[in-house]
Amino acid sequence: KKKTSFKDEL
């Protein structure tokens, strides 16, 4: 499962 995109933020 693709990692939650949320952690793409700083």
Added chain:
Amino acid sequence: MNIFRFAGDMTHLISILVLLLKIYATKSCSGISRKTQELYALVFLARYVDIFTEFISVYNTIMKIVFIASTLAIVWCMRGHRVVRRSYDKELDTFRHYFLIAASLVLALLVHEKFTFQEILWAFSIYLEAVAILPQLVLLQRSGNVDNLTGQYVFFLGAYRGLYILNWIYRYFTEPHFSRWIACVSGLVQTALYADFFYYYFLSWKNNAKLKLPA
């Protein structure tokens, strides 16, 4: 990536550059809370533990390294630099920030997205960042008039999370499964803590007067 988030990251970067400029140019850290710097170092170390395992983009990795390195450098400078550390307002910077760390840790253990080490560290970093500015705001109130660079540093630091709130609103409407209420609620609290600072900062700008927070 959207314009709000990019503007937020750049504002955050500017706040760190302004702080570095202030310390480097004046060789002084008067008016700066070392405790807030230490809390921010903890925020970045806790939040970016995935820097070696999760590659998201070159930009993301570089910014994480810059934030961690610059904040650690500032803490080192305020503790170790023989000239700068003499100007540290030790007797004014007395906020008991260990309580903030403990409270954030307890809250992260209770409220998180998933009960995994990384997610709890991430939630801890989000909660801690929301309150990390408190020692700095208390120090500003105690130290009377605030020098321009310090005022600008706090202003940009507060503005960056406000831009992130716009970013979350934008992503909420443009991405189907976007939901991050932990960061949103925490971001709102964080930005709200700056409300009175923003008010006095605006007044000082409007009246072209020295920034002064009421004790």
